[in-house]
Every structure is written in C-alpha cells, then in structure tokens.
Amino acid sequence: MRERRETLDNDQHLITQVQDKLHEIANDVMYHGTSTANAMSIMSHGFVSSHHGLLGYGVYLASEEKAENFARDAKNRGKGDGATILMCSYHAPRIAIAVTAEEAEDDWQDSYDAMWVGSTSRSTRPELCIANAANVVVIGYKYLGETEYRNPHC
Template identity: 30%
Template sequence: MQWAEEDFELPPGVFRLALSAPINNCNYVMYHGTTRATAQLILKSGFQQSADGMLGRGVYLSRDLQKASRYPIQSPEWDRVVITVKVNVGKVIAIHYQGHPRQTTWHNPMYGEMFDTAWVPPNCGMVKSGLEEDCVWDPNQIQILKIINPQPKQSGCGAACYM
C-alpha cells in the first residue's frame, strides 16, 4: 500500500521529517494512524492520551508517514486512515534503548526534569520497523490538519490495492 500527501503545503513555521531529533519548541508535521471510526471520534473530541504504551502515557505520533500508515496493525488496510497534525514538541527527550531510565517517566517531575515529547530515533532497536516514533504528553499541543485516505491503484491490481 502507498500513502501520499497530495500537494500538501506546510503551515508557516512547521518542519517536515528529518532524521535528526526534533528541536525543542519547534512545530512539526506528524502523523497518527488509526481506523476510520476512531478518526471520526478524534475529529469530534480531539486526541486523548493512551493509557499505556512503549513510552507510557501520551499521544503516539510519528514524523514518518510510512510509520503511521501501518497502524493500527491489526486493522485491514481499507479501514486505516492517517491523521496529519501540527505539533509543537515543547521540550524533547530522546529514548534510544529499551530500559532507558526515563522510558515511561519522561513527563513525571518525581524523576527529575519534565519533558513534553519523548522521541524514539530511527534504527535504534526499540521499534521493529526501524522507523521513528514520538509520544506527546499534552493533546492540546496537537492541531489536526487533515485526514489522508489510501488511494486505490488505477492499474490492474483489483479492488484490494491501495496507494
């Protein structure tokens, strides 16, 4: 399956994916993969923190469209959409290995400095796909821009092919 952002212009002051760490207090375009039904709930009520995950509580996103388009993994491709968002990452911490001392406590002041976003670098061994991942603590830092739907391929692959 291929995903594409057709003629998407970046909002002023927003950056696209780079392999380097997100820069503190910058705005980035990020992506959140979900089902069509959940996307409608998010559009209606906004993002909510997940209760748990690899990086603990927060909203899981990626600056990599290909990473987000894989989610939710258990859902069929035809039911997946990607929500494009603008995020002010605030203060960022890199979590680059399993068992990092701040892996799930990056926003907890009891453990020292508080961070707004936890970033898992690409190819660090924490994510099977090798693609980067971000976890944003405060859903209010996330502004929904649009939804990307997979596009059916036009040439001879049948109804199940998407791009």
C-alpha cells in the first residue's frame, strides 16, 4: 500500500508540473513539420484536421525539434517532397493531459480544446493536438536547414 501511495504522489507531482507548463503554453507558440507542398497549402488555405494521428482528429503541434523530425520524415510518410517547419500560434484554453498517448481518452474533443501528451508510441517528446483547426494560425515558416523563420504573409 505504501508503494502505491508513493506512486500516486509521484504521479500527482508530475501532473502538477505538467499543469503549470500548460498554463504557460495555453496561448503560446509550437511547431508543425510537414512536406513543403503541404506547408504551402496550409499557409494558403489553413490547417485541415488530421484523422490519422494517435490522438484522433486535430492539428498536431510539437517542439521545434520534434517538428523538424516530422518534416524530415514527411516523404517516408507519404506527405510529399521537401521539408518545412511551420511556427504556429494557437488558442486552447481547455487542455486535457495524459502522460502517454495510450492514456488519452478517445473522446477528449467533446470536452477539451486540446490534448497534451508527454510521449507517444513513436516519440518520447511531448505533443499537442488542437481539436479545432481554426484555432491554429501559421505565424512563420522555414525550410529544413534554415535558421530564420519567414513571414508567411509576404
């Protein structure tokens, strides 16, 4: 019983840390990595929610490093040639939290604007899935290997 209590205390500590971080990022910047053709389409027409992700439908955002990896792998995932990272602003006041994607509830979109997971079966890095694509706006882009983001409105 003592071991279970320690585990719960550790879990609660982790959840508190995650909630503090989520408060910081509730209206912050994250990144989306994809092929160059998809990036140009997103910048012209806006995001379209993915229906194939581990967290269900939504727009998937991550750290810049994780987005770069997704962009680098875009061709292998059938997304097209080239690699582009989109810097995105988003609005998600109600964020559900799961330590792993496997722990995320299937119907989170019914009650939350976004789902944050600390890891997935494909990555140990966190990601955020925004339920409503209209709540994600591209504020910059760069091609893989570049250091500076460009203005998407020029």
